[in-house]
Amino acid sequence: MIVFEGIETVRQPFERSTVAIGAFDGIHAGHQAIIRAAVSDARKHARPAIVFTFDRHPAEILRPDRAPDYLTTPGQRAKLIEQLEADVLVVAKFDLALAHESPEQFVGTILQNLLGAEKVVVGSDFRFGHNRAGDVPYLQSVSAEMGFEVTALDPVMIGGMPASSTRIRDLLQAGDMGAAELALAHPYLLAGCVVKGKQLGRQLGYPTANLERSWRQVVPKNGIYAVTAALDDGKVIDGACSIGTRPTIEDCGARTIETYLLDFDEDIYGREMELRFVKYLRPEARFDSLADLKTQMALDVEQVRVLAQSW
Numbered sequence: 001m002i003v004f005e006g007i008e009t010v011r012q013p014f015e016r017s018t019v020a021i022g023a024f025d026g027i028h029a030g031h032q033a034i035i036r037a038a039v040s041d042a043r044k045h046a047r048p049a050i051v052f053t054f055d056r057h058p059a060e061i062l063r064p065d066r067a068p069d070y071l072t073t074p075g076q077r078a079k080l081i082e083q084l085e086a087d088v089l090v091v092a093k094f095d096l097a098l099a100h101e102s103p104e105q106f107v108g109t110i111l112q113n114l115l116g117a118e119k120v121v122v123g124s125d126f127r128f129g130h131n132r133a134g135d136v137p138y139l140q141s142v143s144a145e146m147g148f149e150v151t152a153l154d155p156v157m158i159g160g161m162p163a164s165s166t167r168i169r170d171l172l173q174a175g176d177m178g179a180a181e182l183a184l185a186h187p188y189l190l191a192g193c194v195v196k197g198k199q200l201g202r203q204l205g206y207p208t209a210n211l212e213r214s215w216r217q218v219v220p221k222n223g224i225y226a227v228t229a230a231l232d233d234g235k236v237i238d239g240a241c242s243i244g245t246r247p248t249i250e251d252c253g254a255r256t257i258e259t260y261l262l263d264f265d266e267d268i269y270g271r272e273m274e275l276r277f278v279k280y281l282r283p284e285a286r287f288d289s290l291a292d293l294k295t296q297m298a299l300d301v302e303q304v305r306v307l308a309q310s311w
Contacts, residue, residue, distance in 0.1 A: 001078075001081070001082040001086055001087060001088065001089055002087065002088045002089070003078060003088075003089045003091070004088070004089070004090045004091065005055075005091050006055075006091070006092065006093050007090065007092050007093070007110065007114065010090060010114055013113060013114050013115070013116060014048065014050070014088075014114070014115050014116040015116050016047045016048075016116045016118050017042070017047050017048045017049070017050045017088075017115050017116050017117055017118065018038045018039075018041045018042035018045070018047055018048070018049050018050065018117070018118065018119040018120075018121065019038065019050045019051075019052055019111065019115050019117045019119070019120050019121070020034050020035045020037070020038035020049070020050070020051050020052070020086070020121045020122070021052045021053070021120065021121075021122050021126065021128070022034060022053060022122060022123060022126065023053060023054060023057060023058070023165075024051070024053045024077060024081070025057065025070055025071050025072060025077070025165050026070075026071030026072055026077075026165050026168055026184060027072060027077055027080035027081060027084075027184075027186070028071070028156075028163045028164070028165065028168060028183055028184045028185060029156040029158055029163040029183060029184065029185040030123060030153075030155050030156040030162065030163040030164065032084060032156075032185055033153055033156050034121050034122065034123055034153055035049075035051055035081060035084045035086060035121075036084060037121050037151060037153060038050075038051070038086070038119070038121040039084060039085050039086060041119050041121065041151070042087070042119075045118070045119070047118065048087040048088055049085070049086045049087045049088070050086070050087065050088040050089075050090060050115055050117075051081050051086045051088070051089050051090070052090045052092065052110070052115065053077075053089070053090070053091055053092070054091065054092050054093075054094040054098075055074070055091050055092065055093050055094060056094050057070070057094075058094055058099065060094075061094055061095060061096060061099055062099060068165075068166070068169060068218075069169065069216050069217055069218040069219075070215060070216055070217050070218065071165055071168060071169065071172075071184070071188070071217065071218060072189075072217070073191050073214060073215040073217065074091070074215070075191075076189060076191065080186065090115070092110075099130065100130050101129060101130060102129055102130050102133070102134075103128060103129035103130075103133050103134030103138055104129075104142075105129075106128055106129050106134065107134075107139070107142060107146055108146070111146065111148065112146050112147070112148075117146075117148045118147065118148050118149070119148055119149045119150075119151065120139060120143075120148050120149070120150050120151070121150075121151045121152075121153070122136065122139070122150070122151075122152055122153075123152065123153055123154075123155065124136060124152045124153060124154050124155070125155075126139075126152065136150065136152040139152075158182050158183045159179065159182065159183075161183075163183040163184075163185075164183075167183060168180050168183050168184055168188075169218050171183065172188065172218045172220045172221075173218065173220065173221050174221060175220055175221040175223055175280040176280075177220065177225075177277045177278065177279065177280055178279075187276045188276065188277065189230070189274040189275065189276055190211070190213070190217055190218075190219065190220075190257070190274065190275045190277070191213070191214050191215060191217065191272065191273070191274045191275075192211040192212050192213040192214045192257075192272070192273065193211070193212050193214055193270065193271070193272055193273070194209045194210065194211060194212075194268045194269055194270065194271050194272075194273050195210050195211075195212045195269065195270075196210065196269055197210040197256065197258065206260045206294075206297050206301070207260070207265075208242070208258035208259055208260050209229070209239075209258070209259045209260075209261060209268060209273065210256060210257065210258050211257040211258075211259065211273060211275060213257075214272070219243060219255065219257065220243060220277055220280075221243070221280075222243050222244035222245070222255070222283070222284045223242075223243060223244065223280055223281070223282060223283045223284050224240065224241070224242050224243075224280075224281045224282050224283075224284070224300050225240070225241045225242075225243070225277045225278070225279065225280055225281060226238075226239075226240065226241075226277075226278045226279040226281055226303070226304045226307045226308070227239045227240070227241040227259060227275050227276060227277050227278060227304075228275075228276045228278060228311070229259055229261055229273055229274070229275055229276075230273065230274045230275075230276070231268060231271060231272070231273055232271050232272040232273070237261045237262065237263075237264050238261075238262045238304060238305075238308040238311070239259045239260055239261045239262055239275075239304065240259070240260045240262075240281075240297075240300045240301050240303075240304045241257065241258065241259040241260075241275060241277065242256075242257075242258045242259075242284070243255065243256070243257050243258075243284070244256070244284035245284070247284065247285070247286035248285075248286050248287045248290065248292075248293045249290075249293075257275070259275060260297070260301060262301065262304065262305065262308070278307070278311065279307060281300060281303060281304075282300070
């Protein structure tokens with residue numbers, strides 16, 4: 001897959017293509033349906049399948065106080081799109097200039113002149129252009145003049161509810177990892193770098209890898225989780241992860257993401273790690289003593305070992 005970071009990097013306009021358009025944060029089941037439809041059409045007509053998306057959520061520019069956290073890092077998103085067999089990924093910089101483009105400018109400049117779109121695939125709720133004035137009916141109204149067809153897909157229903165990035169964020173923040181992954185149709189992976197903490201876990205006999213997010217991804221709700229941790233060398237290790245404020249030790253209010261990796265004792269400071277939250281085990285709790293905390297940690301680790309036998 002060829003990746004263009006920015007519209008300006010597409011030096012040679014495409015003569016013809018099938019284009020899937022969307023924010024595509026998460027590449028959830030609905031996004032996958034859109035991209036697969038575009039790829040299928042492109043193969044049928046012997047033209048490249050292009051995924052056109054943006055480098056950030058539009059709210060970061062238009063409503064920064066309401067901008068949501070992300071479901072995927074840029075790298076994770078690109079990898080998932082490549083797995084869906086798209087030929088080209090164009091990641092446009094979403095800024096005020098792009099936000100103020102009219103629907104007519106977007107269609108003429110990007111879809112027609114730059115991408116050579118002969119087929120456009122979007123979700124039925126797709127909106128674009130200044131003040132979100134463009135929509136599916138608009139695309140359909142100009143499609144014959146502009147030389148492309150339009151396919152608008154209805155939301156994919158999972159468990160009687162539409163798969164949507166908003167719903168998945170809510171599920172993650174409720175600790176419902178199973179439902180979140182069903183709607184995503186792939187594992188949720190929280191990515192970051194292992195950094196040094198206060199090494200209090202080591203003092204209790206359970207040294208932890210402290211994860212610092214590399215992107216503003218959604219952090220699941222506070223509590224203890226059974227996880228798998230994938231390191232940058234491909235090694236995958238089972239673990240018990242604590243998300244929260246460590247109320248027994250220091251009720252400081254700052255959230256930490258700490259993972260005890262089972263049967264693992266390598267120095268991984270500064271290395272990249274992705275956490276998959278397989279199961280929510282229990283809420284975060286305050287214990288009367290460090291001894292009580294250590295006892296509970298042993299129980300948590302044992303529960304992870306049992307669960308890991310069926311992974």
